[in-house]
Amino acid sequence: MKLSLSWIKDYVSIPEDTDLKKLAYDLTMSTVEVEDVEYLARRFDNMVVGVIEKIEAHPNADKLRVCKVDIGGGEVKDIVCGGINLKEGMRVAVSCPGAVVRWHGEGEPVVIKNSKLRGVESFGMICASEEIGLGELFPSSQEAEILDLSAFDVPAGTPLAKALDMDDVILEIDNKSMTNRPDLWGHYGIAREIAALYDLPLVTIDPYKTDVASDFKVEINDPDRCTRYIGVEMSGVGVKPSPYMMQNRIWKAGMRPINALVDITNYVMLATGNPTHAFDADNITDHIVVRHAASGEKLTLLNEKELELCPDDLVITDSEGPVALAGVMGGAKDSILPDTKRVILEVANFESTGIRRTALRYDTRTEASSRYEKAVDPERCDQALALSMKYFKELYPELKVTGFCDNYVKPLKKAEIDVSLSWLAKRIGKTLPNEVIRKKLELLGFEVEIAGDNMHVIAPAWRSTGDISIKDDVMEEVARMYGYDNFEPTAFTTSFDHAINQxxxxxxxxxxxxxxxxxxxxxxxxxxxxxxxxxxxxxxxxxxxxxxxxxxxxxxxxxxxxxxxxxxxxxxxxxxxxxxxxxxxxxxxxxxxxxxxxxxxxxxxxxxxxxxxxxxxxxxxxxxxxxxxxxxxxxxxxxxxxxxxxxxxxxxxxxxxxxxxxxxxxxxxxxxxxxxxxxxxxxxxxxxxxxxxxxxxxxxxxLQPLKSRTNKFTHLAEYPEVEYDISMLFDSEAVWNDIYDAIMGQKKASALVKNADFVDEYRGKQIPEGKKSVTIRLTIGSGEKTLTSQEIENAANQVMKKLGKKLNAQLRTQ
The missing domain is CATH 3.30.930.10 (Bira Bifunctional Protein; Domain 2)
Incomplete structure (x- = not known):
């Protein structure tokens, strides 16, 4: 997740002399992992705003022009450019020698140098938005269109980063490090954490209040899957670009600005962490119902993906059917359209597990679903609504609220936990004064009551959706706010009494x-x-x-x-x-x-x-x-x-x-x-x-390992052992296991036979039908003496006799 430091400063006054490396370190050690700190202005080093004073034809190329550009400081430079929308008096982005750009927004970055283009000296480059990484913030309508900055009333020579409000710091947070912290999935949540870390005042967002009376209503059929749904019906709006400040911040956070109506919803989500959505009110029939989808019900999403829904999916519907996949994405038919004049704003809270299942089922994970599946608290809807209405009124002075409904069917119960202070001291390895513990927790929004050895803690709403649930969670809050660096390392001892054979x-x-x-x-x-x-x-x-x-x-x-x-x-x-x-x-x-x-x-x-x-x-x-x-x-x-x-x-x-x-x-x-x-x-x-x-x-x-491995010493044979081959006729169905068991089983054919090995098997003209010849190699020997030829013959005969008796085997004679 990308966070704009200037946006965070809207909510907490971070001192100007704060060391940003220390800020990133403190956040990493206490809260979330800061993967990168980017000084955004460095992307635009050696880039300035230039003003085109005169445009002349290129003597050697029909599609190129020679522009005389004021780059500030009294310097007017000749720059060769092939832009199709060039005009005199136009403010443009000029990359001076030393700037890094991508030609036409593609390929590897290149460093700009003074050069000759078709025989004409050219200073630097007049850039298109894609060439300096601003294609999503300033989308071009056609190829070879130069970035027009005429709307920015700044003098020639102004550094581009300053002119475009890019003099900012972007904190990149590892999403995995805050999977269990839904309160941090927005700029306000991180600002609240920074305020607690440094004991700074936090700007409060006052709830939105209205006395609008109307028949507009929202019906929720499953309070466990949708705990709260706020709907606001408004007229006097329209599709137009949002202010540059809003577009700029949305772009810094890694999203693409679209239009004012959509940008407000995305801006509020990035600010508070609570997703919002806007419907075209003229396409919503009757009132809104939040329910489970019917089996086989169809919905086409904003991305034109057509879904066949199942009963586990939660949908937003009107009287005609689904208009949105709850918590994931709106429908194509009822979302913001080019001629939208009236909207219904959705500020809702959905159960996390159901949203995750739905998003995975349709392979449609969005910024909204990524937040809902972390378990956003329903109280945050108040902040999201307040900010939404603030920006709607600022952008649409003629706006009129024609309907309002806040259906809060399942109020959040804050987590309450009792913690023994002696247990806490033992677990964190240090006894902290009660007032230090109280202050650290209260800075995070906890309510704390201490009586003797017991501390009763009530977690704030934004930490009560599963994040804080047991006393160990409270211990973690105390330890991280006190600072892991402030605990002295202690060597632990352990004893290994005996080897463990697993x-x-x-x-x-x-x-x-x-x-x-x-x-x-x-x-x-x-x-x-x-x-x-x-x-x-x-x-x-x-x-x-x-x-x-x-x-x-x-x-x-x-x-x-x-x-x-x-x-x-x-x-x-x-x-x-x-x-x-x-x-x-x-x-x-x-x-x-x-x-x-x-x-x-x-x-x-x-x-x-x-x-x-x-x-x-x-x-x-x-x-x-x-x-x-x-x-x-x-x-x-x-x-x-x-x-x-x-x-x-x-x-x-x-x-x-x-x-x-x-x-x-x-x-x-x-x-x-x-x-x-x-x-x-x-x-x-x-x-x-x-x-x-x-x-x-x-x-x-x-498979089972041997439970024990008792080794017994056995001498190598002290007297010669003899290998003696016998070939016998067996039934075709006979198997080697049975033959071996007959020779070497519990009742051995002969005590002198040490082993029996299979040599080969033969079927042919000399072998009767239904029979097969098996050659067996016997190892015969004694531990007491060297055997005579007769003793060896007797041992082999005992084997053949045993095989004949048990398996009806006969000695092969040909």
Whole structure:
């Protein structure tokens, strides 16, 4: 937010010798963050008002003129100019050598120098408004139009900043630093804060009073969404330019002046922080009603955006329908028009949360909605009304108030808080005299009563809409007004009794290090939204998927509920450069269910979970190799990341997976993920042309670190161990997990068998139909002696016997 210091001085008399750097520092340390202090006049260094005495034709260019310009001090300079509206006696803005301008208002700034234009010496430059940054304050009607300053009765040579009242200081405030301070969203609020900081008198704005009697009325159907609405019906007005002072201040605050009727409403909003609006009274039928919109009701806004409203929207209506989106923007049909002669002024107060929802729903955030959504207090309507009527009467002496209604349906209740003085002293770390505390709070508008150790505080209206609600808020007010710099720094002590091992926090990090370091995978980061192509291909449904109300692009409307669509998109992008790679991502996913919040139910958030997903893509490996690589990464993950294990089952085929190559990942009775080969159909829909892709996704929030890590020392084998391969015939449906359990389960086939590894699987002419050959590598050894050949054979025979009994396996003989 931009603030004009000269405007602030209308309300508080800041001493002329005040150090502006100190003012900015004090505001930053106590109230809001001042990001920048700009001395506005510096934009117009080496620029003066010149008077054109004579215009002559350029000898070498038909569209150029040679102007003899009085720039003050008895100097008349020749300046070559191509302006189409030049005339003798005209006051113009002259940029002398050393001034900085933008040619035609575009491109990079350039420094003006004496030069020759088509053979004629030219001193400086006669400027258009866009070239010196004043295009919005002095809009030109056509290209090549020079800024005409004839309305400013100043002598030639007057510095341009002085002539245009630009000798001002602009304070730029960080909006985020005052999100919870709706009282500061206007010049008067900042003036009130400065008055409190330096104990200066503040100019009061007396309420507007009228005894107009009429049948004009305002009806409010929802007092919770609209607590107050003041309507003033006036005649004797018209569309004309506002005074330069008003236009200048609106421009300094970062807005664009339009006409007197609109400028008054914007000026008052920038002054008080309370938005106002003016309707063309001739287009308002009957009286004003503030109500919820009907489902499907239409409204065209001032910016020509046509809305289809919903019942959550609050609208201003007449007997024919909506005329404005309450607190956001007026309607095109009933706002100020070129022939407006009568107006209805709206000075209202709307509930903050509803305004924020509406503005976000239609992607229409305005200066008005930005203020209302911070929770403006309804008492401020009195200030906004008083200033509005002051300027209406000044600009329109013939004005007549024909109707007035102040419907204050839900008066504000000021916040009242009891604070223990001993608690206050303990929390701020310093015992302050009671009178110091009282004075600091009273300077801010608080009412204070102290009885013994208790202080009863009543917050002012402008701080009672949520800003001041608990005793900690009062503590903050005392501390910041006393000055944080005035508290002596005190070293605090703490003791660390023992190390804290946060296994839950470490697990995700361990998994990422395992995937990247030990498995050689590349970590990727993707946006939280998903491309519709990959959503339709991979997920094949949008049921339960959250849709963004304002997506970054039309085809990026869904927020991720799975990591796989974005991983497939990453595969497509990398296929151009690599024929064998593996990637993984760890991120939050969102589900349209289980909404919860400790605050307002309307602000509830969807369920969020942390997932880990990966993709193994290759055109050089066959599917078997790719499957083993992916499964191996997952199988060894618990061991290397110190978490509880999981197992693989085939129960629910993922919609994106091949019909054969897939597995579910289970932990106990809960499915926590899937892995499998991306089906050919899905691959083609994604645009994956030549790669086979193996995917996996785990719900990381379901993974559990090992509760303890008890290490037991085991000697390396002191006697030789032997690897012994056996090939056996199993039913085609047999899986490795069952084979391994039969060999190495709780009842081991043989105590001498230390491990069993899968070698390969074979189906062919030599293998009976419905069977497959599995080669198993047994590691056989003893911790007591070197085994004989017969002992090794016996151990292998025990394994084959166990497999035959449990899985109907037979030794392969050919």
């Amino acid at each position: 296994k839950d926090q470490d697990l995700i990090r361990n998994i990422k290090e395992y995937l990247a370091g030990r498995c050689g995978m590349q970590e990727v980061y993707t946006y939280p939204w998903m491309n519709d192509i990959f959503v339709n291909a991979v997920l094949q449904t949008t049921e339960g998927v959250l849709k963004l109300s304002t997506p970054p692009a039309p085809d990026l409307s869904y927020i991720r509920c799975s990591l796989l669509p974005n991983l497939c998109e990453a595969v497509v992008k990398n296929e151009r450069y690599f024929n064998d790679f593996s990637i993984f991502e760890e991120a939050l996913v969102f589900f349209d269910k289980n909404y919860s919040t400790p605050y307002d139910p309307a602000e509830s958030l969807p369920e969020q979970r942390r997932h880990i997903g990966g993709a193994f893509a290759s055109s050089v490996k066959n599917i078997t190799e790719l499957f083993r690589e992916a499964k191996g990464v997952l199988e060894y993950m618990p061991r290397f990341t110190h978490m509880e294990g999981f197992e693989f089952k085939k129960e629910e085929k993922p919609v994106w997976a091949d019909n054969v190559v897939w597995l579910n990942i289970w932990r106990g009775d809960e499915k926590i993920g899937d892995m499998g080969l991306l089906s050919k159909k899905v691959s083609l829909e994604c645009g994956i042309k030549n790669l086979s892709v193996m995917l996996f996704e785990l719900d990381a929030s379901r």
